[in-house]
Amino acid sequence: MEFVEIQSLIQENAIKLREEFDPFSDAVLYTGDTLGLLAQIPDETVQLVVTSPPYNIGKEYERRIPLDEYLAHQEKVIGEAARITKASGSICWQVGNYIENGEITPLDILLYPIFHKTGLKLRNRIVWHFGHGLHARKRFSGRYEVILWFTKSDDYVFNLDAVRVPQKYPGKKHFKGPRKGQLSGNPLGKNPSDVWDIPNVKANHPEKTIHPAQFPVELVERLVLALTDPGDWVVDPFMGVGSTLIAALLHGRKAAGADIVEEYVRIARERIALLARGELKLRPMGKPIYQPPERSKEPPAGLFDGVENVG
Numbered sequence: 186m187e188f189v190e191i192q193s194l195i196q197e198n199a200i201k202l203r204e205e206f207d208p209f210s211d212a213v214l215y216t217g218d219t220l221g222l223l224a225q226i227p228d229e230t231v232q233l234v235v236t237s238p239p240y241n242i243g244k245e246y247e248r249r250i251p252l253d254e255y256l257a258h259q260e261k262v263i264g265e266a267a268r269i270t271k272a273s274g275s276i277c278w279q280v281g282n283y284i285e286n287g288e289i290t291p292l293d294i295l296l297y298p299i300f301h302k303t304g305l306k307l308r309n310r311i312v313w314h315f316g317h318g319l320h321a322r323k324r325f326s327g328r329y330e331v332i333l334w335f336t337k338s339d340d341y342v343f344n345l346d347a348v349r350v351p352q353k354y355p356g357k358k359h360f361k362g363p364r365k366g367q368l369s370g371n372p373l374g375k376n377p378s379d380v381w382d383i384p385n386v387k388a389n390h391p392e393k394t395i396h397p398a399q400f401p402v403e404l405v406e407r408l409v410l411a412l413t414d415p416g417d418w419v420v421d422p423f424m425g426v427g428s429t430l431i432a433a434l435l436h437g438r439k440a441a442g443a444d445i446v447e448e449y450v451r452i453a454r455e456r457i458a459l460l461a462r463g464e465l466k467l468r469p470m471g472k473p474i475y476q477p478p479e480r481s482k483e484p485p486a487g488l489f490d491g492v493e494n495v496g
């Protein structure tokens with residue numbers, strides 16, 4: 186078993202990185218089928234399982250298989266995820282659409298009954314809205330995906346204060362009644378709601394690697410901060426290039442993930458090494474989204490040349 190120690194500038198500690206699950210390590214990068222990693226993790230060990238699974242749409246890292254076979258594999262993974270999750274823990278599945286002959290099936294519709302049957306409780310269906318993607322010609326262009334957030338019990342960790350966002354009008358006060366003159370909003374900020382506007386990872390995103398379906402670290406950071414405490418384990422069964430592990434390590438959690446593609450695991454290892462050296466480029470959490478400048482009221486020079494005013 187390989188054992189690598191990386192000096193963490195974030196925690197001033199060494200990150201103990203392993204290739205098989207070890208409760209005394211800080212991070213685990215497993216190469217192979219996810220069920221192999223999950224089988225190594227004891228019952229009720231993990232505070233958060235968060236992932237974006239393959240969508241069975243023929244991306245370069247997956248072989249398209251009949252939908253019922255795909256769902257049967259997902260059911261096994263979800264069962265294992267529930268087994269390893271603590272009673273106070275959460276499971277988050279980030280999914281988009283399965284597409285066949287131009288007909289879309291939102292994967293959360295197909296997967297929800299599996300989670301429900303497993304005894305998990307849905308707390309939010311978070312809409313992740315982003316600005317970039319393919320331009321559809323025969324339907325409206327898709328610009329959102331969802332995160333299904335389930336808990337294992339009714340007594341679960343939810344650190345809302347850790348993820349509050351700035352109020353729209355921070356100085357707004359009650360203008361009548363017994364609290365007249367007092368701030369009307371929470372000074373720590375407001376609940377970020379269940380619609381999240383976070384840029385997706387396209388060519389010019391600072392986190393972009395060769396992976397064709399990477400999710401932004403920022404998306405997972407909010408889940409890690411809200412649903413876990415420092416020192417907890419976070420597991421990503423389909424980790425790709427390790428974005429979940431980075432979000433977890435960045436905030437002092439332990440993290441494990443699996444991927445079947447060796448090259449992705451190699452990149453995940455490299456990204457963790459860069460993180461430990463303080464050299465990994467990340468889009469900072471909460472950075473405002475770029476807004477194109479408002480269209481000028483003045484028409485571009487020359488637009489009306491040669492047009493007579495007939496008014």
Ligand SMILES: C[S@@+](CC[C@H](N)C(=O)[O-])C[C@H]1O[C@@H](n2cnc3c(N)ncnc32)[C@H](O)[C@@H]1O
Pocket residue numbers: 217218219220236237238239240246247396398399400401422423424425426427428429443444445446449
């Ligand atoms: C949607 S991508 C996840 C990307 C990841 N969230 C990131 O930010 O890099 C799904 C990943 O699942 C991996 N995968 C597919 N089948 C797998 C399996 N049976 N076991 C482990 N990983 C698998 C693919 O190689 C792919 O990297």
